[in-house]
Amino acid sequence: MSAAALVAPGDAGGVVVGPLPVPRPSAGEVLIAVRTVGANHLDLHVMHGRGPGATARLPLVPGIDPAGEIVDQGPDVPGDRRGERVVVKPNIACGVCVYCLAGEEADCTDQRVVGGHRDGGAAEFVAVPSRNAIPIGGLDFATATAAVHSVPVALHAIEAAGGIEAGATVLVTGATGAVGAAAVQLARHAGARVLAASTSADVSTAGAEPLRYTDPDDLPALVAARAPDGAGLVVDGTGRGDVLTAAARCLAWRGRLVLCAAASAGDLRLDPRTFYQRRHTVVGAASASYADVARALELVAAGVVVPEIAAEFPLAQIHAAWAALGDRGRRGKVVIRVR
Numbered sequence: 096m097s098a099a100a101l102v103a104p105g106d107a108g109g110v111v112v113g114p115l116p117v118p119r120p121s122a123g124e125v126l127i128a129v130r131t132v133g134a135n136h137l138d139l140h141v142m143h144g145r146g147p148g149a150t151a152r153l154p155l156v157p158g159i160d161p162a163g164e165i166v167d168q169g170p171d172v173p174g175d176r177r178g179e180r181v182v183v184k185p186n187i188a189c190g191v192c193v194y195c196l197a198g199e200e201a202d203c204t205d206q207r208v209v210g211g212h213r214d215g216g217a218a219e220f221v222a223v224p225s226r227n228a229i230p231i232g233g234l235d236f237a238t239a240t241a242a243v244h245s246v247p248v249a250l251h252a253i254e255a256a257g258g259i260e261a262g263a264t265v266l267v268t269g270a271t272g273a274v275g276a277a278a279v280q281l282a283r284h285a286g287a288r289v290l291a292a293s294t295s296a297d298v299s300t301a302g303a304e305p306l307r308y309t310d311p312d313d314l315p316a317l318v319a320a321r322a323p324d325g326a327g328l329v330v331d332g333t334g335r336g337d338v339l340t341a342a343a344r345c346l347a348w349r350g351r352l353v354l355c356a357a358a359s360a361g362d363l364r365l366d367p368r369t370f371y372q373r374r375h376t377v378v379g380a381a382s383a384s385y386a387d388v389a390r391a392l393e394l395v396a397a398g399v400v401v402p403e404i405a406a407e408f409p410l411a412q413i414h415a416a417w418a419a420l421g422d423r424g425r426r427g428k429v430v431i432r433v434r
C-alpha cells in the first residue's frame with residue numbers, strides 16, 4: 096500500500112511517502128480502507144518527539160483521524176463489520192482504569208493515540224481497535240475526519256465545565272480554530288449568547304458576536320462593553336497563557352473557565368481572590384469519551400455543528416498539507432484525500 100512514514104525524527108522532512116505492507120488486524124481490531132485523514136499539529140509534535148508516543152518506534156505512519164470503510168476484521172470482533180463507513184476516534188482508552196470503568200474515557204490515565212503510539216491513517220489502510228472505529232452513517236468522509244477530534248473535545252470541555260444554560264453568556268477564545276469553532280456552534284445550540292473572540296481577520300461566525308482583538312490585554316474591556324456582567328463560561332481553544340490570563344478577567348460571578356487546548360506560550364496568571372470573592376472555577380479538559388464522539392457525530396449529521404474544511408491535498412502532497420497548517424488565514428481543517 097501507499098503510505099506516509101516517519102523514518103527519521105525531527106520534522107516533516109523525516110516523512111517519506113512510499114510502499115509499506117498492508118497491516119493485519121489483530122484480535123479485536125478492524126482494517127479500514129482509508130479515504131481521508133487530517134493534517135494536524137499533533138503530527139508535527141510526534142515528529143519532534145514531543146507528542147504522544149513520540150518516535151520510539153520507526154517507521155511510524157502518522158495520521159490521527161482517518162475515515163473510510165472497514166474491509167477486514169481480526170478475531171474477537173463482534174458481528175461482521177465489513178462494509179461499515181467509519182471514522183477513527185484518535186484516543187484509545189485503556190479500558191481498565193477507574194475512569195474507563197466509569198465511562199469517562201476522556202480522563203483515562205493510560206491513553207494511546209493512533210498515529211502516535213501506533214501506526215495512523217496517512218496510508219491506504221490502517222488497523223485500529225474495533226471500538227475506535229465509530230460508524231458515521233451517511234456523513235461524508237472529509238467531514239467525519241474534520242469533526243472526530245475537535246467536536247467531541249469541545250463537547251466534552253463544555254460538559255466538564257458544567258454545561259451551558261439557555262441565555263448564558265459564553266466567551267470562546269480561539270473561536271476560529273477547530274475546537275473553538277465547534278464550541279461556538281455548540282454554545283449557540285444550547286441557547287447561549289456567544290462572544291466569539293479571535294485574532295483572525297475573519298472572525299465572523301454564524302449566530303455569534305465577533306470579537307476581534309490583537310492584544311489579549313484588550314479582551315476584558317471588549318467583553319465588558321458587550322456584557323458588563325462578564326461571561327458565565329469561557330471556553331478557551333488557544334491554550335495560550337496570555338489569552339487565558341485575559342479570559343479569566345472576563346468571568347462573571349460564579350464564572351467558569353475551561354481549558355481544552357495546550358500551547359507553550361506564556362504562563363497563566365490568576366488573581367487568587369477571584370476564586371473566593373467571585374466564586375470562579377478553572378477546569379482542565381482534554382480528549383473525549385466514546386459517548387462524546389458518538390454524540391458529536393450525531394450533532395454534525397444533524398447540521399448543528401458544521402466543521403469547516405480549508406483545503407484538501409492528495410497523500411503524495413502530505414508535506415504541503417502540513418505546511419498549510421501554518422497559514423494564518425486558514426479557517427478549518429486541512430484534509431488529506433488518501434483515495
Ligand SMILES: [Zn+2]
Binds near residue numbers: 193
Ligand atoms: Zn483507562
